Amino acid sequence: MTVATTRDRIVEAADALFYQRGFxxxxxxxxxxxxxxxxGNFYYHFKTKDEILDAVIALRAARTQAMLDEWTALAPTPLDRLRCFAEMLIHNREAIQHHGCPVGTLCAELAKSAHPASxxxxxxxxxxxxxxxxxxxxxxxxxxxxxLAMHLLSRSQGIAALANAFHDEAFIRHEVERIDAWLASLAPKPTATRARRAKNTHS
Structure with a gap:
C-alpha cells in the first residue's frame, strides 16, 4: 500500500469520527x-491531531466544491440548482438526524475552544x-x-439543528417543501408575450 493511500485512509477515517464523535x-x-x-505507522503520516484536522477540512472543502460544480453542470436553471442545495437536507437526512450538519457542528465546536482552524x-x-x-x-x-444566500444558508442550518434535536425526518421534508415554495416565488414571472406563446402552444 502506498504512503498516499494510507494517508487518505487516515483522513477519511478522521473525517467520519470527527463528525460522529466530535473533534x-x-x-x-x-x-x-x-x-x-x-x-508508529500512524505517526509517520501525522504528528498531531491538528494536522489531521487541517487535512479533514481540506477534504471537506474539496468535496463541497466538487458537489457545487456537479450541481452547476447538471441542473439546467438557477432555480434547479438552488433546489439541489435544499434537497441536500433530504439526501443526508439520516446522518443529519443522528449527528447534525457536518460543517455546522465542526464550526461550532472549534469556535467554542477558539481553535486556530476555526x-x-x-x-x-x-x-x-x-x-x-x-x-x-x-x-x-x-x-x-x-x-438571500445567507437566508437560505441559515435556514438550512436551523433545519439541520432541529432535525438533530428531534430526530424528525418528516420535519426535514416539510421544511424542504417550504423552501422549494419560497424559491419558486422568487423565480422570474413569465412576461405577457411568453405567457401567450405558452398558451398557444398548449391550445
Whole structure:
C-alpha cells in the first residue's frame, strides 16, 4: 500500500469520527484503530491531531466544491440548482438526524475552544454562500443576492439543528417543501408575450 493511500485512509477515517464523535472526543488511538494501523505507522503520516484536522477540512472543502460544480453542470436553471442545495437536507437526512450538519457542528465546536482552524472550517460555509449568491444573481436578484444566500444558508442550518434535536425526518421534508415554495416565488414571472406563446402552444 502506498504512503498516499494510507494517508487518505487516515483522513477519511478522521473525517467520519470527527463528525460522529466530535473533534475533541476523537483520539489518535481511535483513528488508528479505525484504519487498522499501529501507533508508529500512524505517526509517520501525522504528528498531531491538528494536522489531521487541517487535512479533514481540506477534504471537506474539496468535496463541497466538487458537489457545487456537479450541481452547476447538471441542473439546467438557477432555480434547479438552488433546489439541489435544499434537497441536500433530504439526501443526508439520516446522518443529519443522528449527528447534525457536518460543517455546522465542526464550526461550532472549534469556535467554542477558539481553535486556530476555526476560520478554515468556516470557509466551507463561504463556499456555499458564494455559490448560492451566484445562483440568486442568475435568478434575477443581483441587488439582494447575498442576503438571500445567507437566508437560505441559515435556514438550512436551523433545519439541520432541529432535525438533530428531534430526530424528525418528516420535519426535514416539510421544511424542504417550504423552501422549494419560497424559491419558486422568487423565480422570474413569465412576461405577457411568453405567457401567450405558452398558451398557444398548449391550445
Amino acid at each position: 475533541e472526543k476523537t483520539s489518535f488511538a481511535g483513528i488508528a484503530d479505525a484504519v487498522g494501523l499501529s501507533r 476560520g478554515n472550517a468556516a470557509m466551507i460555509f463561504g463556499q456555499f454562500r458564494d455559490w448560492l449568491r451566484e445562483q440568486f444573481e442568475a435568478l434575477g436578484h443581483a441587488g439582494d443576492a447575498d442576503a
